[in-house]
Amino acid sequence: MMQNAILWWSSLYVRLMFVFWPCASAGNQCHIQNEMADCSHLKLTQIPSDLPKNITSLDISHNQLRQLDPANLTKYSQLVYLNAGYNIISKLQPELCQNVPLLQILKLEHNELCKLPDRVFASCTNLTELNLGYNRLNIKNDPFKTLKNLNILDLSHNSLKSANLGLEQQLEKLHELMLGGNQITELKKEDFSFLRNTSLNSLDLSSNPLKEFHTGCFHTIGNLFGLVLNKVELGENRTKKLCTELSNTEIRNLSLSRVKLSYIGKSTFQGLQGTNLTILNLSQNSLSLIENDSFQWLSSLQYLNLKINNIHVSSRLFYGLSSLKHLNLINSLSGKIEDFSFHWLYHLEYLIMDNNNFPGITANMFTGLNNLKYLSLCNCNINLQRITNKTFSSLTNSSLQVLNLTKTRISTIESEAFSSLGHLKILDLGLNEISQQLTGHEFKGLNNIQDIYLSYNKNLTLQSESFIFVPSLRKLMLRKVGCSNLELSPSPFHHLRNLTVLDISNNNIANIKEDLFDGLDKLDILDLQHNNLARLWKHANPGGPVLFLKGLPNLRILNLKSNGLDEIPVQVFKGLFQLKHLDLGSNNLNLLPATLFDDQASLNSLNLQKNLITSVEEKVFGPPFRSLRKLEMDSNPFDCTCESIAWFADWLNETQADIPGLRSQYICNTPPKYHGSLVLYFDSSACKDSAPFKLLFVISTTIVMVFIFVVLTIHFEGWRIAFYWNVLVNRILGFKEFERHQEQYDYDAYVIHAREDKNWVSKNFMSLEKNNHFEIKFCLEERDFEAGVSEFEATINSIKTSRKIIFVVTEHLLQDPWCKNFKVYHALQQAVEQSRDSIILIFLEDIQDYKLYHALHLRRGMFRSRCILNWPAQKERISAFHQHLVMALKCQSKVH
Ligand SMILES: *[C@@H]1O[C@H](CO)[C@@H](O)[C@H](O)[C@H]1NC(C)=O
Ligand SMILES: *[C@@H]1O[C@H](CO)[C@@H](O)[C@H](O)[C@H]1NC(C)=O
Ligand SMILES: *[C@@H]1O[C@H](CO)[C@@H](O)[C@H](O)[C@H]1NC(C)=O
Ligand SMILES: *[C@@H]1O[C@H](CO)[C@@H](O)[C@H](O)[C@H]1NC(C)=O
Ligand SMILES: *[C@@H]1O[C@H](CO)[C@@H](O)[C@H](O)[C@H]1NC(C)=O
Ligand SMILES: *[C@@H]1O[C@H](CO)[C@@H](O)[C@H](O)[C@H]1NC(C)=O
Ligand SMILES: *[C@@H]1O[C@H](CO)[C@@H](O)[C@H](O)[C@H]1NC(C)=O
Ligand SMILES: *[C@@H]1O[C@H](CO)[C@@H](O)[C@H](O)[C@H]1NC(C)=O
Ligand SMILES: *[C@@H]1O[C@H](CO)[C@@H](O)[C@H](O)[C@H]1NC(C)=O
Numbered sequence: 001m002m003q004n005a006i007l008w009w010s011s012l013y014v015r016l017m018f019v020f021w022p023c024a025s026a027g028n029q030c031h032i033q034n035e036m037a038d039c040s041h042l043k044l045t046q047i048p049s050d051l052p053k054n055i056t057s058l059d060i061s062h063n064q065l066r067q068l069d070p071a072n073l074t075k076y077s078q079l080v081y082l083n084a085g086y087n088i089i090s091k092l093q094p095e096l097c098q099n100v101p102l103l104q105i106l107k108l109e110h111n112e113l114c115k116l117p118d119r120v121f122a123s124c125t126n127l128t129e130l131n132l133g134y135n136r137l138n139i140k141n142d143p144f145k146t147l148k149n150l151n152i153l154d155l156s157h158n159s160l161k162s163a164n165l166g167l168e169q170q171l172e173k174l175h176e177l178m179l180g181g182n183q184i185t186e187l188k189k190e191d192f193s194f195l196r197n198t199s200l201n202s203l204d205l206s207s208n209p210l211k212e213f214h215t216g217c218f219h220t221i222g223n224l225f226g227l228v229l230n231k232v233e234l235g236e237n238r239t240k241k242l243c244t245e246l247s248n249t250e251i252r253n254l255s256l257s258r259v260k261l262s263y264i265g266k267s268t269f270q271g272l273q274g275t276n277l278t279i280l281n282l283s284q285n286s287l288s289l290i291e292n293d294s295f296q297w298l299s300s301l302q303y304l305n306l307k308i309n310n311i312h313v314s315s316r317l318f319y320g321l322s323s324l325k326h327l328n329l330i331n332s333l334s335g336k337i338e339d340f341s342f343h344w345l346y347h348l349e350y351l352i353m354d355n356n357n358f359p360g361i362t363a364n365m366f367t368g369l370n371n372l373k374y375l376s377l378c379n380c381n382i383n384l385q386r387i388t389n390k391t392f393s394s395l396t397n398s399s400l401q402v403l404n405l406t407k408t409r410i411s412t413i414e415s416e417a418f419s420s421l422g423h424l425k426i427l428d429l430g431l432n433e434i435s436q437q438l439t440g441h442e443f444k445g446l447n448n449i450q451d452i453y454l455s456y457n458k459n460l461t462l463q464s465e466s467f468i469f470v471p472s473l474r475k476l477m478l479r480k481v482g483c484s485n486l487e488l489s490p491s492p493f494h495h496l497r498n499l500t501v502l503d504i505s506n507n508n509i510a511n512i513k514e515d516l517f518d519g520l521d522k523l524d525i526l527d528l529q530h531n532n533l534a535r536l537w538k539h540a541n542p543g544g545p546v547l548f549l550k551g552l553p554n555l556r557i558l559n560l561k562s563n564g565l566d567e568i569p570v571q572v573f574k575g576l577f578q579l580k581h582l583d584l585g586s587n588n589l590n591l592l593p594a595t596l597f598d599d600q601a602s603l604n605s606l607n608l609q610k611n612l613i614t615s616v617e618e619k620v621f622g623p624p625f626r627s628l629r630k631l632e633m634d635s636n637p638f639d640c641t642c643e644s645i646a647w648f649a650d651w652l653n654e655t656q657a658d659i660p661g662l663r664s665q666y667i668c669n670t671p672p673k674y675h676g677s678l679v680l681y682f683d684s685s686a687c688k689d690s691a692p693f694k695l696l697f698v699i700s701t702t703i704v705m706v707f708i709f710v711v712l713t714i715h716f717e718g719w720r721i722a723f724y725w726n727v728l729v730n731r732i733l734g735f736k737e738f739e740r741h742q743e744q745y746d747y748d749a750y751v752i753h754a755r756e757d758k759n760w761v762s763k764n765f766m767s768l769e770k771n772n773h774f775e776i777k778f779c780l781e782e783r784d785f786e787a788g789v790s791e792f793e794a795t796i797n798s799i800k801t802s803r804k805i806i807f808v809v810t811e812h813l814l815q816d817p818w819c820k821n822f823k824v825y826h827a828l829q830q831a832v833e834q835s836r837d838s839i840i841l842i843f844l845e846d847i848q849d850y851k852l853y854h855a856l857h858l859r860r861g862m863f864r865s866r867c868i869l870n871w872p873a874q875k876e877r878i879s880a881f882h883q884h885l886v887m888a889l890k891c892q893s894k895v896h
Contacts (some may be wrong), residue, residue, distance in 0.1 A: 015837060016541045043789060045065060046070075047073065060082075068093070092120050103126060125149060150173060150174055157182070160183065162188075174387055177202070180204045180230075191217060200221055205229055205232065213241055215245070245270065250276070255279075264293050273297040294473050298320065298322050314341065318342065342365070348371060349372060359383065366394040370398050379407040379408070384409060400423060410429060411458070413429070414433065421443060426453075430454065433457065440643075441708060444469040497519060500523060508532050514548055539852070547572055557580065560589065562587045565588065570596055583626075587610075589611040590614060598623050606626065615648075621648070626664040632661075646687040647684075748802070748803050750805050808840075841868045844871045882890050
């Protein structure tokens, strides 16, 4: 009843919440943070009036505003940034900024503005950036003349027919003017006179149908440092005219990409002679013919981009580019490159020649590039199958530091192939088809090398000496090179004391020795993923697990993904105190030994995804989880029971660590009750509730077990306890009256036997008595009992006056009631008083212990072995039996 009532009330409450909640929010769904309001993409038609008054930034872009009324901005007088782009604003009111005097950035791109009313920006004096791109504007009446602080003005993609934005001189602070994508067909002499006092870093006139540059058109600009004319159909004639117009300007940066400049003549750039042009972009022009000495005018040029053209490199092509530092020739060459073509470029530092086809590297191809630092020939089809000691001999005098030869179809590296590159620091030979044994001589002469990339080659066979000539190596990449056998002694990495990164992943390595990484004190990153190392860590591995990670004190990142690992020896990560990132994903790990990660207390990320882990227990994962920032343990068959997962579920609910897929990929597999549910939702409180019960269970079990043990002990060993107890009591309390000295005994032994065994007794004991040698006297009932004394009394007396008591045990004795009760009782009494040695058992038949106990309350175990005698079946052993009996009779009766 109670429960139902609560349910009903709570569901009603939830429903009421949903009814009233939208009203409470009053339609304002803007995202507000630190005085910035983001109201973009909300289909708004007006500026919301309920934003905090003190916002400095308002993004109202991507909505459906039709106008931007200054009145609507009254509340937000602190605005510095206003983005109203991507709306349908077709009209602006005068004095747009009158209520937002602090506005610095105004973005109105992608609207439907056709006209700017007079005085629209009159109050926007603090504006530094104004974006009016992608409207339909035509400019009249100097609308920008008040923008004394404007740095950037974007009017691209409008309907401008002229670059003339005003008659008066204005925009003194302008740096960038974007006029691309308009309908400007000519630049008249006075068009830019409004920029008379302006220093433009960039004037962008791209994508205009420019046909004519009138004389002096650029000279009216205060200073013009950068000009972008991409996608303007210039061709050779207009390019030449342009350069003439640019002569004696401050031009530094000229971009002429996609201007249909297929031919460059000797005088095309002549106009630039007097300039300090430093950057020239001529990419994507289908350039095929460049006359000799065409660049002679550009002695200040530092960056030349000729990307994506079709140029034949002749020996005087680069003549005069004496300042060039950076030459981009990506996908731009055709035919052969003549020897000494580059020797004009004695300041060249970066030569990038990726994606080209040419017949090959000739003997003097790079001669003269004495300042070259970086050479990239990636993905070139240049017959580089064999690298010999001649291939790069033209760079002997250079100080090349980086050589990138990826994807150049190299198959063989000959001895000392790079010996002319003694300054080289980075050599990239990845993604080739190298197939050879590395003897070490390949890299001889690379005295300053730091990084060698050999990843993704066909078949590299390593040997101990493979890197003997490059002890300065810091980074060695050998991913997927087919070096499956690294069981080498000494290790090929033995000399690489400065190595910090080693990648030998994807090699199907199955055999390595324990000392493979010995001495790599500085190793920081070790990649071993996608190998076959499972056997090495198996318990059953002949010679024990191979602990190849020892002696890597500075290892920070270790990748062991996809190695088929199903066992991890507990010592394997010991000593790796610096480990921050450990990847054990995609293996077959199930149970990890406790304390495995105890040295990894500063681990930042751990990957154990796609294993067979069922339980995540504190004794294994407590230490490494302490400082973890990222855990990837998804896709394991978690066992959602208290013992296996409770601790983990609690940790997941509390941790700040990043756990991708926590709400989708951490799923219980067992028990059936939880199959398919999220580990995160495992209710560990049930486990905690059971804790007291568990304790109770343990205690009660212990009590029951102890009780059962005591009962069983008493049952089976009780006689022994009772016996010793009696002995002990008698020892302590003393039964002085019974103590006698040896000589006080009349007989050596009183013999208890059944009537039926009389004959055996007479025969054997009398014969013993007769033997003078032994001097033994038995007390035999038939012979020695005094006449007239009751048997009862006689028995007691005889027992008392005999030193020992002999039981002749037969089935008959067990049946004899007289023996059973009285005699045995007294014999035992005697034994207790004197010593357990005082009783001797002689078995004439094989009598089981339980029968003996049942009948006489005696057990073999009560007596010393020398006091238990068996009547031998064989005649020849009888004398030995006698000997044995005499020994038993003569020995001291004492409890020890
Ligand atoms: C801006 O106003 C909000 C309340 O509207 C206030 O919480 C915040 O502290 C104010 N920020 C500043 C910088 O005054
Ligand atoms: C915006 O201004 C218009 C015209 O001045 C007015 O009708 C409208 O209510 C204002 N909207 C807001 C949200 O202030
Ligand atoms: C421009 O901003 C400054 C503060 O940054 C302010 O003092 C000045 O009045 C503003 N200019 C105008 C015209 O409002
Ligand atoms: C370029 O100018 C030359 C003469 O200066 C003329 O012969 C040639 O036809 C022009 N080319 C184009 C494409 O206009
Ligand atoms: C080119 O640079 C030099 C040195 O920096 C300078 O003296 C000269 O005036 C510059 N020329 C032009 C046209 O800017
Ligand atoms: C290049 O190797 C050849 C043998 O292959 C040798 O004769 C020649 O001297 C070497 N040249 C240089 C510059 O080391
Ligand atoms: C070599 O060039 C390739 C392709 O551009 C690039 O991916 C690689 O990072 C470069 N190698 C080096 C060492 O910079
Ligand atoms: C790899 O090269 C070694 C010799 O360097 C050769 O014995 C082995 O068969 C080669 N393996 C493959 C797969 O080509
Ligand atoms: C290893 O690095 C140290 C320190 O950067 C340097 O002094 C030493 O010369 C390097 N060893 C080799 C063999 O290059």
